[in-house]
Amino acid sequence: MPEQVTISPIDNTVYVTRTLATTEQVNEAIERSKNAFLSWKKVSVKERANIISKFVVFFVAKKDDIAKEITMQMGRPIQYTGGEINGTAERARYMISIAEENLNDTEIKDDKPGFRRFIRKEPLGPILIIAAWNYPYLVSVNGVIPALLAGNTVILKQSPHTPLCAERFGEALKEAGLPENVFQVLHMSNSDTEKVIKHPDIAYVNFTGSVKTGREVQKASSSKFMGTGLELGGKDPAYVRQDADLEYTVEQLVDGSFFNSGQSCCAIERIYVHEDVYDQFIEKFVELTKRYKLGDPLDPGTTLGPLVRTSSAEFVRQQIEEAINQGAVPLIDTALFPENKKNTPYLAPQVLVNVDHSMRVMREESFGPVIGIMKVPSDEEAIKLMNDSEFGLTASIWTKDENAALEIGNEIDTGTWFMNRCDCLDPALAWVGVKNSGRGCTLSKFGFDYFTRPKSFHLKLTT
Numbered sequence: 001m002p003e004q005v006t007i008s009p010i011d012n013t014v015y016v017t018r019t020l021a022t023t024e025q026v027n028e029a030i031e032r033s034k035n036a037f038l039s040w041k042k043v044s045v046k047e048r049a050n051i052i053s054k055f056v057v058f059f060v061a062k063k064d065d066i067a068k069e070i071t072m073q074m075g076r077p078i079q080y081t082g083g084e085i086n087g088t089a090e091r092a093r094y095m096i097s098i099a100e101e102n103l104n105d106t107e108i109k110d111d112k113p114g115f116r117r118f119i120r121k122e123p124l125g126p127i128l129i130i131a132a133w134n135y136p137y138l139v140s141v142n143g144v145i146p147a148l149l150a151g152n153t154v155i156l157k158q159s160p161h162t163p164l165c166a167e168r169f170g171e172a173l174k175e176a177g178l179p180e181n182v183f184q185v186l187h188m189s190n191s192d193t194e195k196v197i198k199h200p201d202i203a204y205v206n207f208t209g210s211v212k213t214g215r216e217v218q219k220a221s222s223s224k225f226m227g228t229g230l231e232l233g234g235k236d237p238a239y240v241r242q243d244a245d246l247e248y249t250v251e252q253l254v255d256g257s258f259f260n261s262g263q264s265c266c267a268i269e270r271i272y273v274h275e276d277v278y279d280q281f282i283e284k285f286v287e288l289t290k291r292y293k294l295g296d297p298l299d300p301g302t303t304l305g306p307l308v309r310t311s312s313a314e315f316v317r318q319q320i321e322e323a324i325n326q327g328a329v330p331l332i333d334t335a336l337f338p339e340n341k342k343n344t345p346y347l348a349p350q351v352l353v354n355v356d357h358s359m360r361v362m363r364e365e366s367f368g369p370v371i372g373i374m375k376v377p378s379d380e381e382a383i384k385l386m387n388d389s390e391f392g393l394t395a396s397i398w399t400k401d402e403n404a405a406l407e408i409g410n411e412i413d414t415g416t417w418f419m420n421r422c423d424c425l426d427p428a429l430a431w432v433g434v435k436n437s438g439r440g441c442t443l444s445k446f447g448f449d450y451f452t453r454p455k456s457f458h459l460k461l462t463t
Helices: 023-040 043-059 063-074 076-104 136-149 161-174 191-200 212-223 244-263 279-287 309-323 379-387 402-409 442-450
Strands: 005-008 014-020 116-123 126-130 153-157 184-187 204-210 227-231 236-240 268-274 350-353 370-376 394-398 415-421 450-461
Touching: 005 063, 014 063, 014 126, 014 161, 014 236, 023 126, 023 153, 023 184, 043 076, 043 136, 043 161, 043 309, 063 076, 063 136, 063 161, 076 136, 116 442, 126 191, 136 161, 136 204, 136 227, 136 236, 153 161, 153 191, 161 184, 191 402, 204 212, 212 227, 212 402, 236 244, 236 379, 244 268, 244 279, 244 370, 244 394, 268 279, 268 379, 279 350, 279 370, 279 402, 309 350, 309 370, 370 379, 370 394, 379 402, 394 402, 402 415, 442 450
Parallel strands: 126 153, 126 204, 153 184, 204 227, 236 268, 236 394, 268 370, 350 370, 394 415
Antiparallel strands: 005 014, 116 450
16 A cells, blocks of 8 residues: 655654555545535534534644644744644634624515525535645644535645644544544545546635645646635745834844744745835844754754755755855855754755845745845835735735835735734635735635535515
């Protein structure tokens, strides 16, 4: 039987092995999901919400074990991984809190005597969720919880880097009393994943990952009339205006650039700074970056862990080297980070200046601890450069002028516009992307719309 091996980036050893499902087992799982849907969709929204609320309790109770597993599987420092459990619970609780209001029938006012009219949000059916490894629980919860609350059944395929995360979801949902087969986990090959997407009983696919794979998902789904939710890449910009609070701004942008080793779809990947404060900003940014500690993520003092795999680190190293060859100036002496070594996933943070948009490091998603910073003379130039990208997930402005932030935000092609914050997700707001950052929506009241379809009831009453 083919196996899926998860290598820990901490020491390049095998952490977990899973046997991949056979094609027959995959088809059986879909059939079970289809049958479970017939009864789950009839369960009231209130009862679904009660079960999911219990799930949150059981999930959080295992926080310490789950946090360590995240570190072992993908390398995030242990001092931070517990935060993902808290964030997962927060998002789930918010979606639970708004479920009844947004999933119950919408009655049309009785302005037509003798009629009753209402719109019902019908669940779609079995849903395939393909989740990424960089925030394995936060990515999964965005789809799993709204889908279940809406009355769908779910098959979750987690990244091979973080397979235990899917299993932990399953354990907690089972403890919470979720009926059998409403939620299932499948560890499967790429070819079988493609077959699941094409399967006539799969009603929707929610995918988080690379643009390249997103295109493959879209291609596979095109054989039938089925929706897809795609959260793909990012090259998220920040603009620091001349009136920004520099101490606060630097602290937030350094964290937004290097948290999780830059392995976030909404990490800050390029910064534009007004020329009036550029020199001060650079000085403070470099000084704070030098305080990071690269090393073993199981060490509580480590603030920068390894990337998920060596090839990811080498990709970022190539971007940096190429930019330097084109004239970029590195401001961080990597000798300050002894753990930084080629042919390993341990990569020092790097700050590049004298960069421009001819360089890959300012155009391609890096997904690593590197940031390019450019000086700009005006808001207009910042707007132009921020929009000069194939991506559009989030963007941020750092200023004390709310009106200016709103005016500039209206000009930026992005799914989320931040003022004085970045690299965060509010479950009350729609999580969306434009351009190559994807399509569809998760979270907020609008997130339910993508896991349901409207069904109109038009009743003529007779005596």
